[in-house]
Amino acid sequence: MVDSDLSDIFHQGQRQAPTLDDSLPQPRPEPSQMLDPRALRVWRINAAIGTLFIWIPAGIAVTVTYLADWLWPWMLLILIFPFLITILQVFIIPPLEWRRWRYEVSEREVDMQRGVFVTTRTLVPMSRVQHVDTQQGPILRYYGLSAVTITTAGGGHEIPGLSEEVASEVRDRIAALAGVADDV
């Protein structure tokens, strides 16, 4: 298999332009719809709550160092880690995630795109949808938001953070289209 030169294997300096295969359909355009802007706030709150799992142990560790004896360089070192995580989780990642999140409900399928470090594009054919719900936790409810979950025999998918009206519209649309496409 190693027939010609090996240079292209290790040559990855510049971005490679994607090549297309003529026997296949053209790539789908990006899904058109974005999430509700308020979803960003909810994600930040959730992330902030999540960081408590690092802040609480860190707090305990600092208390212990304080009680044991006042070694401030150690305390700084202990605190710098949760601080960085918080910046990343609350301030940097959610906006990137929100900007990436796209969805589109067409007659044949639901198309979703998400992910910061690993981008994932998911396609769920309407004919495979078993049921579709909207659900909201306390924080989503406070902001008047709702998440749409789509269940197939192969697993579940979620569109998080749509306004309540949009979410129920999306849910009803998918349910109607899935009913039409339901044949197997």
Add this chain to the structure above:
Amino acid sequence: MSEPQRLHPAAILIMALRVSRQLVLPLMAPFVFSLLSQGLDAISPVMLFLLIGAVTLLILLSAGWGFLYWQRYTFQVVDNELHLRQGIIFRKQRTIPRERIQAIDFVEGVMHRIFGLVAVRVQTAGGNEPGFSLIGISRSNAEALRDELSLRPSQVREVEGAGLAASDDLDGTETATQAETAAESGLLRKLTPQQLLVAAATSGGIGIALPIIASGMSLVNNAMPNNDLFELATSVFGGVSWWSIALFILLAAWVLSFVGTILAHAGFTIRRSDDNLLIERGLIEKRRATVPLNRIQAIRVIDGVLRQPFGYAMIKVESAGYGEDASESSVIFPFLPRSEVAAFLNEAVPEFAWDPPEFSRPPRRAIRRYITRMTLVGLALSAIVIAIFYPLGLWALASLPFFAAFGYLCYRDAGWAISDGTMVMRYRTLARSTAIIPKRRIQSSDVTQNILQRRGSLGNINATVASGVSGATFSIMHLDKGVADQLFAWTGRGRTRLDRSHLPRQLRPQPQRDFWESTDFTSPASDSGWPK
């Protein structure tokens, strides 16, 4: 089957044995424990009295439970639905519509053989309870039940329409004996004893047996302080060294997997009866499985590491709602010459019969990703080995070139092919798998790209089909991102609207025609989401 039926009376015994198996440990443990700790001194009149009491209690409890279980358990088929009533303390009634039944297995244990019974295991789709089992009914009753439940009008029609040899003496209805004849004539393949031996010798079970044997050895070794195992190893290989012990463990694992395969796959027979695959296998415990063809979501052809050099493969199905021991039941043939795979699939599962002449492969710039990935796996494993056996373990690093070479092999085997509404994905984890996936069976598909792949414009494609309780996902890594996006787009276009899997290939619509046919939605399509 108009009135409720009970299980065969021998089911009382079967249930009683099952209950006593669970009770015997807690009831007998105190006696065994005191014998072990005090030796023969522990035997005293009081203890004997207690022992007799415990045994009586065991017998009474299990017999009583078995009887009540049998008495309360009834089943009945009414209007294409299976009705169950069961439960001693918690009463339960279940109704299972025929459409919800995914597969029916006949399981024969030793007790069943004595009384000429079978346990009927019914697999259903979804829900928290994937299936249930009628623990003992006579074979003729079981076959009647199977026929009553699994013959759908469409299947009967298929038998008449397709003009199979077996359909000549059928008039749309089928009796148990006729179904049996059809099954006999529909014999597809039988594993010969020679093939069984080779299959057992090359089975991948050694990988599973190895840790079991190794941990078993260390357990036994701790229990027997005078190092009997070392002596055994010495007598077999002469001289105790790390090498001889490793070799001994390897040999023991191989023997275990050899015996395991023989027990599981002896007499493996696959038949096709109408729209079902009937599989029979097993040496001590005979197992029969019925897999309805229209429940099969994907086929996997697996070239095992030890079998690929000899040109043999194993065929597995991914079947919806085929819960419990999915990994075993889903083998439809364990050992088949690679050259016969296409012909076999054509006879057994025509919907999946496609052997692509060539595969499109990831671009050459993906080689680096594959090699790096496997080398990292090798490094992680080496780190564990080094941590356990410090100075000697450093030799593990010598395995890194092999991991790198294996990474290249993974690259070489990765590929895809598409035709006629079917996608074939080939990839290597340890063994090489070739998954045959009809587009209409895909539950969802993904393209993923991580930061490293973004630099090289590479991406993974995943396709998920229904399998067991959750799904099964197949993926090919490090394809050209543009091609991955195209494959992704392909999974979403022109899907078959009606189930035509039962038609011969020529009668199935071509993808293009199909695309137009399937646009008969109530509202006319005006969808900007699709590319042209």
